[in-house]
Amino acid sequence: WQEQMPRLIEAYLALKRNGPVDSTDERDMWHIEVIGLEGITTHPFVHSDNDSRTNEMLVRHGYIGASPEKVLLAFPIALLEVYRQIHRVCPRYSLGTLSRTLTNLAHLGIRHRLAEQLSTVYDAYLEIMWRVDVSVQCAMGREASWYMQNVCAPFLYKTRNETPLKFSWLGCMDRNNSLKLVDSTFRTGTIRLDSHSTVSSRWLSPEQVDIFKDEVAEAQKVSSKINDDPDSYDDLQPNGDVAWLNVNKLSGAEADELAKCLDTCVEWWKAAGPEARKKMFALFAISGIFLTVCRHGHVVVMCDMIRSSEL
Secondary structure (H helix, E strand, C coil), X not given: XXXXXXXXXXXXXXHHHHCXXXXXXXXXXXXXXXXXXXXXXXXXXXXXXXXXXXXXXXXHHCEXXXXXXXXXXXXXXXXXXXXXXXXXXXXCCCHHHHHXXXXXXXXXXXXXXXXXXXHHHHHHHHHHHHHHHHHHHHHCCCCHHXXXXXXXXXXXXXXXXXXXXCCCCXXXXXXXXXXXXXXXXXXXXXXXXXXXXXXXXXXXXXHHHHCCCCHHHHHHXXXXXXXXXXXXXXXXXXXXXXXXXXXXXXXXXXXXXXXXXXXXXXXXXXXXXXXXXXXXCCCEEEEEEEEXXXXXXXXXXXXXXXXXXXX
16 A cells, blocks of 8 residues: 555545546446445446556546455445544444445445455545645645644634733643553563554654653652742742632531532542542553643643553
8 A cells, every 4th residue: 555655645636636537438447346325336447547556546536445456346435535524523433333334225244354344445545635634734834833833723823912811821631541551561462563653743652751751750859848848838829810718717517518528529530539549550551541632622732641650
């Protein structure tokens, strides 16, 4: 696939610019089985002298073959575009589910290799779309640094004479613990290596994250020094715009009510519980994903939680 990818991109751009190739010419016509939302059909294709690979010819017609060489089955690019949008709003709708949908529409039995073939085609389609998008972004002068400066227009886009806000950017950081990787030292067996790597500028590599690996320890040292120095509390004056709760001025009933609320938070929310309850088992090399989003829901950066003891 990688060898013919530049030619496939040219064919895809030609498809979008000129539309599918006319397949009514019977001089060099040949047929391939096609599976789509309309069912399973045998579609005619016309080979051009400019096409060096079978898939290049198929892309000019609006299809992608199920294999890079010796193509016997093809899928419409329109089907892949529809699935991409469905998967964006419903990630649980997998390629295996799509394969069963196609066989049901065609009133066929189960095709065990269809999901694998769809996966191969979809990977090639995403590679084409990514490379086209990279070319467009480069032509517009939009690199990774541009994205970070324009990820959220309401916060980051500034106009002339705009009144500065007190908080120019609002965001939050949180983690997900549903994607775990067991450390090989705790579990015997053969490691299934995954050579896939993301191409998104939003994903931070372990090397980029490790730059800040000592910040927590350093912050704890500074916090310890502040607690030992009574004079340091002079700088921690309450902000006049923030409502502060003085627990020393609460009545007995108010204090009891506050204690009940705190107990409820500790019971229902892990973040409000003791630190001892927030530890992750050591057998997980990766315990989840940590990401940052802005107030409007745009993902800014994300990374794997590698050997993190926090839950």
